Amino acid sequence: xxxxxxSPSTLSASVGDRVTITCRASQSIDDxxxxxxxxxxxxxxxxxxxxxxxxxxxxxxxxxxxxxxxxTLTISSLQPDDLGTYYCQQFNTYSSFGQxxxxxxx
Amino acid sequence: EVRMVESGGGxxxxxxxxxxxxxxxxxxxxxxxxxxxRQAPGRGLEWxxxxxxxxxxxxxxxxxxxxxxxxxxxxxxxVYLQMNSLTTxxxxxYFCARRSQAxxxxxxGTTVTVxx
Numbered sequence: 740x741x742x743x744x745x746s747p748s749t750l751s752a753s754v755g756d757r758v759t760i761t762c763r764a765s766q767s768i769d770d771x772x773x774x775x776x777x778x779x780x781x782x783x784x785x786x787x788x789x790x791x792x793x794x795x796x797x798x799x800x801x802x803x804x805x806x807x808x809x810x811t812l813t814i815s816s817l818q819p820d821d822l823g824t825y826y827c828q829q830f831n832t833y834s835s836f837g838q839x840x841x842x843x844x845x
Numbered sequence: 846e847v848r849m850v851e852s853g854g855g856x857x858x859x860x861x862x863x864x865x866x867x868x869x870x871x872x873x874x875x876x877x878x879x880x881x882x883r884q885a886p887g888r889g890l891e892w893x894x895x896x897x898x899x900x901x902x903x904x905x906x907x908x909x910x911x912x913x914x915x916x917x918x919x920x921x922x923x924v925y926l927q928m929n930s931l932t933t934x935x936x937x938x939y940f941c942a943r944r945s946q947a948x949x950x951x952x953x954g955t956t957v958t959v960x961x
Contacts, residue, residue, distance in 0.1 A: 740907055773947035775890075782940055782951035783882075783890065789946060826890050828947065833904045834880065839889040 741765055743827050745837035753845045758814040760840045762827035767807045771831040774803055774812045777839075778823040786825075787812065819844055847871035847950050849941050854955030857931055865926040865955060867941030874922040875899070878944045881915065881926050883937040884954075891937075895944070896924060931959045 742765040752758050762772065770790035775783035785794045787803035790810055800815045814821055822844050827837040853865040867879060881893040894905045894915040903915050914927040924941060936959045942948035 775948075777890070782942075782953060783948070784951075785947050785949045788949075792946070794947075794949065824889075828890075828892070830947065833906070834892040834895065835906075836882075836890045836892055 741768060741829055741832050741835055743829055743835055743837035745825075745827060745840050747840060748838065749841045749843065751843045751845050752817050754817055754819060756817045758817050758821075758842065760812045760825055760842075762805075762810040762812070762837050764808045764810075764829060764831075768829045768831035770806045771829055772803075772805070772810050773828045773830070774801075775826045775828065776821070776823050777826065783826065817844070847943075849943060849950055849952035851939060851941050851952040851955035854939065854957045856958045856960065858961055859932055859959055861931050861959070862927070862929045863931065863957060865928070865939055865941075865957070867924040867926075867952060869922045869924075869943065872943070872950075875919040878902075879917065879924040880942050880944055880948055881924075882940045882942060882948070883935075883957075884940070885934075885937040888937075893939070894926065928957070931957075933959050935959050 744763045772790045774787040777783040791803045802813050804811050824839045824841045848870045850868045875898045878897045880895040896903045896915045912930045917924045938954040940954045941952050943950040
């Protein structure tokens, strides 16, 4: 099994802040990584796929980078609607999710 | 409109079985693999299983230990998850999702509660 470890587990930031979430894989997954946002009571929403490609309709303040084992999701200027929990997911071998990063707005 | 709708959740006793359904619409169903993902109360997302468009490739999370079976009927545009020997640890909201480059269309989820 490929394990994904996200950090931090929780994050509190202010509107306008630059926010970075990391995801580390237990072995190389090339660029087979996606990022999702889940707001309370809702299904997850795809933000980024293939590590760095922005899903259609997702605001450009979201960006992704990385390959191999280390990946990053960045929100360039945090907005109130960005609260929620963020997950990474790998598709290199079967699939698996990171444990999530809960983002709170100060 | 592209949609995924789950059904079949409910209350089941430990050791019991349940079959979930996922009905798709608005896209070429047979061209996409479909995934099941679950979320226990207050917990994170857990990948459960996937099936390719032709049903040739099926995968399961190791933690399921052979208790779950995924299948699909492309004529009906449905995917199924047969769950056997259920335990309280299987209590969760179960989502189905379409895979394009990643899981880009999700259903609203169906709740499975395993309790005596």
